[in-house]
Amino acid sequence: MKDLMGLMKQAQAMQQKMTEAQARLAETEVTGEAGAGLVRVVLTAKGDMVSINVDKSIMDPDEPEILEDLLKAAHADARRKGEQAQQDIMKDAAGDLQLPPGMQMPF
Numbered sequence: 001m002k003d004l005m006g007l008m009k010q011a012q013a014m015q016q017k018m019t020e021a022q023a024r025l026a027e028t029e030v031t032g033e034a035g036a037g038l039v040r041v042v043l044t045a046k047g048d049m050v051s052i053n054v055d056k057s058i059m060d061p062d063e064p065e066i067l068e069d070l071l072k073a074a075h076a077d078a079r080r081k082g083e084q085a086q087q088d089i090m091k092d093a094a095g096d097l098q099l100p101p102g103m104q105m106p107f
Contacts, residue, residue: 014094017093017094018090018093018094020093021089021090021092021093022046024045024089025044025045025046025085025086025089026044026045026046026048027044028044028045028082028085028089029042029043029044029045029050030042030043030044030045030078030081030082030085031078031081032073032074032075032076032077032078032079032080032081033074033077034069034070034071034073034074034077035055035058035070035073035074037055038054038055038057038058038070039052039053039054039055039058039067039070039071039073039074040052040053040074041053041071041074041075041077041078042078043075043078043079043081043082044082045082045085045086045089046082046086047079047082052071052074054067054070054071058070
């Protein structure tokens, strides 16, 4: 019974850490850039878009594809950075959890 109580305390502590990690994900912002910084997209580590910044010098009404491509590239860059931040935050939250060999937390 003592082991069960210890396991329950561990589960509660892990739940608290995961709740805190989710809050950190929502607060953590990453910036993706394209075109040498002429286009910037800011996302949270959860993937929510915070802002887009486009330098006016690349706005050519005759070639909208250039801006479209740069926006997609900046978003992809921010998304990759956000995924890495998410892995780091979740790994930190699960840091002292003792899992059986070969078992990993689903991040």
